[in-house]
Amino acid sequence: MDVTKVAEVRQRPERTSRGTAILVAMCFAVLSYALMQTMLVPTITTLQHELRTTAALTAWAVLSAPLLASAVLTPLIGKLGDHHGKRRVVVGVLVVYLVATLGALVSWNVGLLIAFRAVQGVSLGLLPLAFGVLREALPADRVASGLALASGLVGGSAGLGLVCGGLLVDYVSWRWLFAVGAVLVAVTLALVLRFVPESRERGGGRLDVPGALLLATSLTALLLALTQGPALGWTSPWVWGLFALAVLAFAVFLPVEKRTATPLIDPDLLVHRRILPTHLAAVALGAAQFVLFVLLPKFAETPRAGAVDYGFGVSVTAVGLIMLPGTLLVLPGSWLASRIDARVGPRVPLATGLGCVAAGAAALALWHGKIWQLVVFYAVASVGFGLVMAVLPRLVNAAVAPGQIATANGVNTVARTAGGAVGSQLGAAILASMPIAGSTIPGDTAYGFAFGAAALVALIGVGLVGFQVRGGRFAS
Structure with a gap:
């Protein structure tokens, strides 16, 4: 056998092992963001009581402050990663994230908690950086599956975060959420320092x-x-x-x-026809996802009493268990997306995924009177979440130059986040506009319309994919 070939065979297990270590490190990075995003949702009432504050300020601490900060910081973090090295920026983000998480752990009033939660918003920047690291560091034949796994963890850990958050709040303290989060961030930092190499591809110019x-x-x-x-x-x-x-x-x-x-974001990364439909699909996904994510727990927790003829009056932990089967299906959906992508390209799983989201949301709009219906139909939508989230980074990476990958994925991540903000407010507006007569409590019909709106948004996303097919603008 040729000496060169023997050397290659001997090096292959080492490369495979190193690639697996990098993938594990980046998955921990994604998980450290995704779990903290949802674990705090069950704490809203508890935080309001223990910190002696208002519902509005509590909502800022749990959702609004990190959402605003992450949307503003993520494009900047992606650009810094492209210019100065993704590993270096990942380490910096994790250090800031760890300090903010420890600060939130010891916060003694809502003002401090809001401030530290805003600083925690840097964590969203881990997603585009992780996608960029995986694209550069993994062997070519493992990039699609690696991206699918990392992307699937974002949606897959949402229900898990609700379950963990509910259990910790019910049986220990809300501060344990930040203790768990800090340990996860610290482990991620150690893994990145040990296994992740620095970027080979850099952009140039000043900020x-x-x-x-x-x-x-x-x-x-x-x-x-x-x-x-x-x-x-x-x-x-x-x-x-x-x-x-x-x-x-x-x-x-x-x-x-x-x-x-040297622009912060090349305008082509926003509006060029090769990538704009992908950003719009991310907006559609985020909007539909958050309508279901915010309203399904609210619906299940509502007790039937008086004029309220819907809901099940279950606990937050029980809501997490209702959503858990769907959560567990996000990762298989992501794995399936990578297989379909390898055979026919990313547009098919993107359209199929948005179609599953539309089907699940439409079914919830029509049938939500039994707990099993919530479980099954949310699971259908969750398979769609996994399919779509797995291929969005693939489409972005295929559309841009290597030196723009983190920046472009940052834009796409912000698009999904903005879609989530639109979706949550769309659902809230529909519920507020259709109350039960003589009260401010939304009626059952309002939930049906809100779930139907999520289905419509997902169908619009399917139409955008059709536009991509006709245009034939994406490399596959």
Whole structure:
């Protein structure tokens, strides 16, 4: 046998082992973000009581503060990863994330908790960095399956986070959520330092400060308008002013980036026809996902009493168990997506996944009077979540140059996050507009319409995939 071939055979197990270690490290990074995203949802009532604060401020601590910070910081973190090395930026993000998590653990008032939760928003930046690391560091034949596994963990851990959060809040303390999170972040940091190599592919140039400020202004104004709309009223001048500021800042951002030698985000990464449908599909996924994610627990926890003729009055832990079968199906859905992708390309699992989300949401709109219906139909939608989330990074990576991968995935991640904000507020608006006569409690019909809206949004996403097929713009 040729000496070179013998050397290659001997090195193959080592490369395989190192690739597995890198994959494990990046999966821990994704998991450290995804679990903390949902474990706090069951704490809203407990936090309000123990910190002696209002429901509005508690909602900021649990959802709004990290959402705003992550949307603003993620594109910047992705750009830093492309310019200065993804491993270096991952380590920096994990250090900041760990400090913020420990700070949240010892917070003694809601103001401090909101501040530390906002700093925890850096964790969303781990997703595009992880996708970029996997694309560069894994052998070519393992990239698709690695991306599918990491992407599937984002959705797959959502229900697990609810179960863990419910159990810890019910039996120990909400502070244990941050203790568990800190341990997970610390383990991730150790794995990254030990196994993850530095990026070979780098972008060039200086950081685009004007672009960063304009994009931050646009995203902050948009998400503030969405999160404060229900409280201030959608016709409020403040809300309309925030929407106008978001549009104006983004309108200025695009020409500024076109004239900048080293833009924060190349405008083509936002609006080019090779990648725009992928971002819109991410928005559709996020919107449909969050309608179900926010409203299904609310529906199941509602007790039947008086004029309320729906709901099951179950605990938060029980809600997590209702959603757990669907959660467990997200990862198999991601694995299936990678197999389909390898045979026919990523557009088929993308369309199929959004179709599953639409089917599950439509079934929930029509039939939600039994607990088994919630379990089964949410499981159908969850398979779709896994399929879509697995192929979105694949489509992004295929559409951009290697030096732009983290930035482009950051944009796509923010698109899904913004879609989630739209979806949660869409669901809330539908419930508020259709109360039971003589009360402010939403009626059963309102939930049917909200689940139906999620199905419609997912179907629009399927249509976007059809546009991609006709255009034939994505490499497969």
